[in-house]
Amino acid sequence: MSGLKGNYLFPEVTTRKLNFLKKNPHAPLISLGIGDTTQPIPTSIVNSLVKASQELGNQGEYSGYGPGEGVEKLREKIAEKLYNNKISPSDIFISDGAKCDIGRWQMLFGSEVSIAVQNPTYPVYLEGSIIQGVKKIISMPCTPENDFFPDLKNLERTDIIYFCSPNNPTGAVATYEQLEELVAFAKKNCSIIIFDSAYACFIQDESLPKSIYDIPGAKEVAIEIGSFSKIAGFTGVRLGWSVVPEELKFDDGFSVKADWNRLVSTVFNGASNIAQQGGIAILEDSGLEEVHAIAKFYLENGKIIKKALEALECEIYGGDNAPYLWVRFKDHCSWTIFEEFLEKFHLVTTPGAGFGSCGESFLRFTAFGHREDVLMAAERLAAQQEDLLMSEKVASYCL
Amino acid sequence: MSGLKGNYLFPEVTTRKLNFLKKNPHAPLISLGIGDTTQPIPTSIVNSLVKASQELGNQGEYSGYGPGEGVEKLREKIAEKLYNNKISPSDIFISDGAKCDIGRWQMLFGSEVSIAVQNPTYPVYLEGSIIQGVKKIISMPCTPENDFFPDLKNLERTDIIYFCSPNNPTGAVATYEQLEELVAFAKKNCSIIIFDSAYACFIQDESLPKSIYDIPGAKEVAIEIGSFSKIAGFTGVRLGWSVVPEELKFDDGFSVKADWNRLVSTVFNGASNIAQQGGIAILEDSGLEEVHAIAKFYLENGKIIKKALEALECEIYGGDNAPYLWVRFKDHCSWTIFEEFLEKFHLVTTPGAGFGSCGESFLRFTAFGHREDVLMAAERLAAQQEDLLMSEKVASYCL
Numbered sequence: 031m032s033g034l035k036g037n038y039l040f041p042e043v044t045t046r047k048l049n050f051l052k053k054n055p056h057a058p059l060i061s062l063g064i065g066d067t068t069q070p071i072p073t074s075i076v077n078s079l080v081k082a083s084q085e086l087g088n089q090g091e092y093s094g095y096g097p098g099e100g101v102e103k104l105r106e107k108i109a110e111k112l113y114n115n116k117i118s119p120s121d122i123f124i125s126d127g128a129k130c131d132i133g134r135w136q137m138l139f140g141s142e143v144s145i146a147v148q149n150p151t152y153p154v155y156l157e158g159s160i161i162q163g164v165k166k167i168i169s170m171p172c173t174p175e176n177d178f179f180p181d182l183k184n185l186e187r188t189d190i191i192y193f194c195s196p197n198n199p200t201g202a203v204a205t206y207e208q209l210e211e212l213v214a215f216a217k218k219n220c221s222i223i224i225f226d227s228a229y230a231c232f233i234q235d236e237s238l239p240k241s242i243y244d245i246p247g248a249k250e251v252a253i254e255i256g257s258f259s260k261i262a263g264f265t266g267v268r269l270g271w272s273v274v275p276e277e278l279k280f281d282d283g284f285s286v287k288a289d290w291n292r293l294v295s296t297v298f299n300g301a302s303n304i305a306q307q308g309g310i311a312i313l314e315d316s317g318l319e320e321v322h323a324i325a326k327f328y329l330e331n332g333k334i335i336k337k338a339l340e341a342l343e344c345e346i347y348g349g350d351n352a353p354y355l356w357v358r359f360k361d362h363c364s365w366t367i368f369e370e371f372l373e374k375f376h377l378v379t380t381p382g383a384g385f386g387s388c389g390e391s392f393l394r395f396t397a398f399g400h401r402e403d404v405l406m407a408a409e410r411l412a413a414q415q416e417d418l419l420m421s422e423k424v425a426s427y428c429l
Numbered sequence: 430m431s432g433l434k435g436n437y438l439f440p441e442v443t444t445r446k447l448n449f450l451k452k453n454p455h456a457p458l459i460s461l462g463i464g465d466t467t468q469p470i471p472t473s474i475v476n477s478l479v480k481a482s483q484e485l486g487n488q489g490e491y492s493g494y495g496p497g498e499g500v501e502k503l504r505e506k507i508a509e510k511l512y513n514n515k516i517s518p519s520d521i522f523i524s525d526g527a528k529c530d531i532g533r534w535q536m537l538f539g540s541e542v543s544i545a546v547q548n549p550t551y552p553v554y555l556e557g558s559i560i561q562g563v564k565k566i567i568s569m570p571c572t573p574e575n576d577f578f579p580d581l582k583n584l585e586r587t588d589i590i591y592f593c594s595p596n597n598p599t600g601a602v603a604t605y606e607q608l609e610e611l612v613a614f615a616k617k618n619c620s621i622i623i624f625d626s627a628y629a630c631f632i633q634d635e636s637l638p639k640s641i642y643d644i645p646g647a648k649e650v651a652i653e654i655g656s657f658s659k660i661a662g663f664t665g666v667r668l669g670w671s672v673v674p675e676e677l678k679f680d681d682g683f684s685v686k687a688d689w690n691r692l693v694s695t696v697f698n699g700a701s702n703i704a705q706q707g708g709i710a711i712l713e714d715s716g717l718e719e720v721h722a723i724a725k726f727y728l729e730n731g732k733i734i735k736k737a738l739e740a741l742e743c744e745i746y747g748g749d750n751a752p753y754l755w756v757r758f759k760d761h762c763s764w765t766i767f768e769e770f771l772e773k774f775h776l777v778t779t780p781g782a783g784f785g786s787c788g789e790s791f792l793r794f795t796a797f798g799h800r801e802d803v804l805m806a807a808e809r810l811a812a813q814q815e816d817l818l819m820s821e822k823v824a825s826y827c828l
Contacts, residue, residue: 041694064494066493066494067493068491068493069488069491070485070486070487070488070490070491071485071486071491072486073486075486076482076483076485076486079482079485079703080479080482080483083475083478083479083482083703084475084479086469086470086475086478086662086665086666087469087470087471087472087474087475088469089468089469091469092467092468092469092470092662093665094465094466094467094662094664094665095463095465095664095665096665126525126667126698126701127698129696129697129698130696130697130698132696133533133536133695133696133697134532134696136536136696137532137535137536137560137561138560140540140561140562141539141540141562153695154695154696157695158695158696161536161537161691161692161695161696162536162539163539163540263485263491263493265493265494265698266485266492266493266494266495266699266701266702267485267701267702267703268525268698268699268700268701268702292560293560295440296532296552296553296556296557296560297528297529297531297532297533297535297553297557297560298528298529298532299525299526299528299529299664299667300665300667301667302525302665302666302667302701302703302704303665303666303667304478304482304666304701304703304704305701305703
């Protein structure tokens with residue numbers, strides 16, 4: 031696989047963490063790095079996973095292969111509860127998670143497409159495309175200077191546009207006006223938007239769109255990829271979906287949905303039947319209430335970290351409607367700041383540069399974590415902040 | 430996706446079945462078609478799925494993302510119980526099923542490779558490759574005349590050789606000598622074998638190899654794809670694995686395992702953590718005993734169908750060490766025979782032609798099914814067999 035860099039961001043973070051621990055085996059590290067859930071799955075949802083497991087042991091209730099596109103009731107619930115029935119259940123395809131579905135979309139699009147990705151970006155859009163052999167990749171800088179929204183007026187046309195909102199890693203949420211502009215741009219250029227809404231459940235501000243389909247006409251230009259990972263602690267259980275509107279066509283008039291159907295029926299066999307029953311329970315009223323409380327808990331974590339960071343010399347973005355804080359340490363390089371946080375505070379973060387060149391000087395802090403860890407991290411920042419970024423070595427490390 | 434035919438075999442079977450039911454709404458159809466498990470999952474394994482689900486609800490036991498390559502204990506158990514520790518756990522990558530892993534292998538190999546597939550073949554090898562844009566595809570006829578083993582002496586070299594044993598659809602199991610020949614052929618030609626052992630648990634004859642790695646030197650030329658689907662009724666739960674030996678290199682000396690690691694860490698996030706705990710339970714001594722009993726149950730189904738078919742004018746293959754019977758109705762075409770079985774016996778089968786040109790004149794019967802259905806199917810065959818294949822229309826339908 032030529033063209034693929036040797037290291038995926040998170041393994042590199044892990045390597046550096048382990049190297050540090052080798053030298054400092056008793057350091058009480060706290061991770062504010064990887065975006066992994068830490069709160070247990072709410073009872074009503076666990077009960078449904080248990081029930082689905084038990085049924086597989088009974089002759090009358092056992093079932094084997096399910097429909098590859100997913101259990102009908104789950105598709106209906108997603109349409110109803112997450113899309114207010116503006117999307118037809120038949121346009122919803124259940125998956126084993128957003129990352130896996132992105133890989134399958136890349137398999138479908140092949141190597142001949144041109145793509146645009148936000149910079150910084152969740153690495154999978156880029157690296158999965160490179161694995162596929164995609165050659166033409168356009169970068170869309172998203173920085174504080176442009177309100178984290180690409181300058182579409184000067185953007186070259188591509189076949190595919192990846193767009194993530196709420197954004198990983200910046201925590202930015204696109205407004206209605208911004209998404210309208212994006213949809214219009216895609217329509218004008220016959221581009222397909224892959225809209226990643228994996229973090230939609232964190233949006234608290236009701237004036238912000240939770241789905242690309244909140245924009246009129248989006249069905250003709252956009253696929254939306256959703257996930258139960260963060261909403262309900264399903265990172266390990268594996269459940270997500272793609273919305274592929276009937277209205278969406280390739281340049282040549284061919285139905286995207288028909289091709290997707292064909293691809294997933296060939297190289298996918300549906301998400302685990304146990305996980306799918308869990309998904310249905312998430313979307314019951316009681317389940318939604320429980321998972322919304324968890325989203326609020328994580329956002330509160332974010333507020334605690336934000337407050338502790340505010341005393342440092344840095345700019346803080348995100349966190350209000352997303353589980354990520356995107357923090358700029360101007361004129362410093364992010365892998366160096368990463369090392370400083372590791373050494374001085376024993377905090378593992380994620381260096382912004384790992385998400386693309388526009389992530390340089392940034393660190394990403396995740397709001398996922400146990401409250402006691404978050405509070406302890408905040409204490410450390412408060413206690414030692416005067417030392418940070420004082421050492422002369424910072425600038426010299428930065429290349 | 431040009432090059433891809435409009436219909437996947439099983440959807441076409443379903444369509445014909447539904448058309449028949451529209452005309453004959455009260456026909457008591459029995460399916461001996463799709464290879465889907467029907468026996469419930471044994472208790473010890475269900476208990477482990479339940480426990481894994483419950484743990485996700487407890488703060489102390491909750492876990493999010495697992496290692497993408499799978500839970501260590503499951504990898505160790507597979508190495509120990511299924512490969513007698515001849516394979517290192519670190520060469521085993523857990524997946525959400527064989528079909529999905531085949532798709533990822535095809536993504537890794539891309540469009541520029543040449544491939545060889547058995548004819549008849551499990552459609553995914555072929556169709557997934559076509560989706561990837563593979564152009565050079567060599568057919569390896571496997572018929573009663575060559576003991577269902579390809580004529581390697583006259584076979585053109587390809588980069589990849591797909592080989593399935595016990596075979597779907599023919600039920601043939603390759604001998605040690607045959608697999609030695611295959612490994613030697615691959616070694617000579619610097620080909621990589623993708624050995625699909627999804628049905629290995631059905632092998633009763635101890636003189637037959639259950640893994641390609643039973644052949645010395647196979648680690649240098651072969652990937653093996655395994656599955657828990659059929660062994661334990663996990664078709665809906667989704668769990669399998671790929672073995673990628675450290676010794677396996679691409680033509681240019683690059684490590685296949687390193688590339689695989691990179692690919693799965695980019696576009697996959699591991700199998701469901703609940704399913705993986707179930708996999709560990711399957712491989713406990715008690716679990717293995719229970720699932721072996723189920724394999725024997727299905728093979729007994731196969732014997733019952735075989736006995737009923739013996740009175741018909743046909744040749745019967747497979748069934749002894751595989752859950753499929755491969756039945757030739759000489760000089761008849763398989764879609765016509767399919768229709769005859771549907772109309773006369775109300776039995777749904779799978780037309781051999783759907784698996785490739787060498788499947789013409791064959792039907793595939795699956796041994797998966799409830800015993801009462803199998804016995805009823807056998808009764809129908811016994812009662813009406815004199816009528817079968819008597820109608821003149823058979824030959825004229827066949828194109």
